[in-house]
Amino acid sequence: MRRSLALPFPALLLLALAGCGDLDTFVPDIPGFSGPAGVVEGTLTYTGPPPCTEKGHIVGAAIVLAFDKRLLPPPSGLGTGAASLDAIPGDVLFASIRDKLVFDKDGALRCPDPSAPNITASGTWTIAPLSGGTYQFRGFYDRDGDFNPAFSISNLPTAGDVGGGAIDNAAEVLMGAAPAYTEVNIGEPDGKGNLVIPPVGVHVLGVGVTLGQVLPLERPVFYPSAVNDSVAGNTDPHKVVVPSDFEFATFPPNDASFIRITFSAGVDPTEIDAAAVTPFFLPVKDPAATLYMAVEDVNGDGLLNNEDHVVESANVPQLYPTSVFSKINAPRLANDKRIETQARPRVIMQGLTLLKNLLLTATKLPPAMPDPMNPPFQSMESEVTVAVRPAAICIDPVDTSKNGVFVLSRKTAADGTAIIADEEALKQSLAARFGRPFDIVYGCLPEGQYSMNLVYPTGQAWSVPNEAGICALAEPQTSDGKTCKAVTNSRPRLVSQDAMLIVGAPKDDAYCKANPTPSACTGL
Known part of the structure; x- marks a missing residue:
């Protein structure tokens, strides 16, 4: 079992919970927060494997997270974090069946046999403060006690955790269906399409969260190990620069048309021993890290074809x-050594995930009709190849009245072939995914620094750069770049976890002057 940077769960409760100053007026008593707010209370039912025990306590906690519908986590949306959360410590959730659990007399860690029958337990949760909006409530039981919302390397569930949420189709999900999360409105309509909190606040009761799906995968821990680039001449996979006026030579493209980055599972081989122990406890050793690959249900019809x-x-x-x-x-990273995704506007570039190359990937396309003798492709791999697409999506995740913008660096390849064959079909596809109309703009890509991310269908994800590779202000990097050294202690710096993609200056300044980056991608 891994251990991590996790805060004690009473501390998490202090971060997440708020008392209401008055039973009828919901104004949370939280420093820095004033005015009425939304408060949601509900129940949580856990059905899954028995928890582990250690030092007289039940390991882990049930985590309930509230997500604004406009800011859902990947792969559902473009959110970067929950609006608020609550944690039910294992000692509380399993109090009624504590006598059925096994505790080591010397306090050592005891985990149940994998064949142990499932148990059921329940508890209550409260989340506040919430602003007006529509919310989904998702959650998981952190069985190994390694959750910490303050760090990107420990803020998501890992293998063996038990996932779920407030779900309308819980029974179907346990049979493999995609979850349909319950949507809870907080606030009153303002006549402009928004929900606002009234002067007395909002108190919602009875939201039921069910946890019952054991997650089989670790997070997709990776590092960029190589770059193959005959377009822009990149050789350093930790600093891949894409010209903002990127141009395909021909279309449809072949492998060499793209800047391709190899994402290898885990960390650099020289860092495995350090990464597997305190303070990181990354799942990179015994067994070695791997990356799960599978066909995505693009149109959401429940079939892979x-x-x-x-x-x-x-x-x-x-x-x-x-x-x-x-x-x-970028300013936050440069000045404060804090890694934050730009919130507004959100700007993302989706890569093209390949199994080695385009030709081999094409062989994994499912047939039109299901074939029991040839099930859809899925595999655990030591690496994936990601081709960088010269396109970006720019969106204001909060103001849904604004159109999204899809910016493509060039309308045609150098040979004159159109890149987008059907603009209306693309607009409809983007509108369906992001819940708003989209405009297509041909112009230079938004310049700046971009994190590299892999996301599983479970929502488990990994990003670089992250805290394992970046030294905080309070722990300056040593001259050799291998250690982050604070006043009282030091830790290894995992250099492989410090990498990024950069959209840089154009090759042709005149092109970008004539076809500038759209304003929706540079400011609000």
């Missing part, structure tokens, strides 16, 4: 893990 292909070609399947490059708040 030849309709589930990438936009560029009907012959190439769209694969998990989803690869995304997300624009970073």
Whole structure:
């Protein structure tokens, strides 16, 4: 069992919970927060394997997270974090069956046999403060006690955790269906399409969260190990620069048309021993890290067939893990050594996930009709190849009245072939996914620094750069770059976890002057 940077769960409760100053007026008593707010209370039912025990306590806690519908986490949306959360410590959730659990007399860690029958337990939760909006409530039981919302390397569930949420189709989900999360409105309509909190606040009761799906996968821990680039001449996979006026030579593209980055599972081989122990406890050793690959149900029809292909070609399947490059708040990283995704506007570039290359990937496209003798492709791999697409999505995730913008660096390839064959079909596809109309603009890509991300269908994700590779202000980096050294202690710096993609200056300044980056991508 891993241990991590996790806060004690009483501390998490202090961060997440708020008392109401008055039973009828919901004004949370939280420093820095004033005015009425939404408060949601509900029940949580856990059905899954028995928890582990250690030092007289039950390991882990049930985590309930509230997500604004406009800011859902990947792969559902473009959110970067929950609006608020609550934690039910294991000692509380399993109090009624504590006498049925096994505790080591010397306090050592005791985990149940994998064949142990499931148990059921229940508890209550409260989340506040919430502003006006529509929310989904998702959650998981952190069985190994390694959750910490303050760090990107420990803020999501890991293998063995038990997932779920407030779900309308819980029984179907346990049989493999995609979850349909309950949507809870907080506030009153303002006549402009928004929900606002009234002067007395909002108190919602009875939201039921069910946890019952054991997650089989670890997070997709990776590092960029190589770059193959005959377009812009990149050789350093930790600093890949894409010209903002990127141009395909021909279209449809071949492998050499793209800047391709190899994402290898885990960390650099020289860092495995350090990464596997305190303070990181990354799942990179015994067994070695791998990356899960599978065909994505692109159109959401519940079937995997030849309709589930990438936009560029009907012959190439769209694969998990989803690869995304997300624009970073560069001043925050430079000045405070804090890694934050730019919140407004959100700017992302979706990569093209490949199994080695386009040709091999094309062989994994499912047939039109299910074939029991040839099930859809899924595999655990030591690496994936990600081709960088010269396109970005720019969106204000909060103001849904604004159109999204899809910016493509060039309308045609150098040979004159159009890149987008059907603009209306692309607009409809984007509108369906993001819940708003989209405009297509041909112009230079938004310049700046972008994180590299892989996302599983479970929502488990990994990003670089992250805290393992970046030294905080209070722990300056040593001259050799291998250690982050604070006043009282030090830790290894995992250099492989410090990498990014950069959209840089154009090759042709005149092109970008004539076709500038749209304003929706640079400010609000």
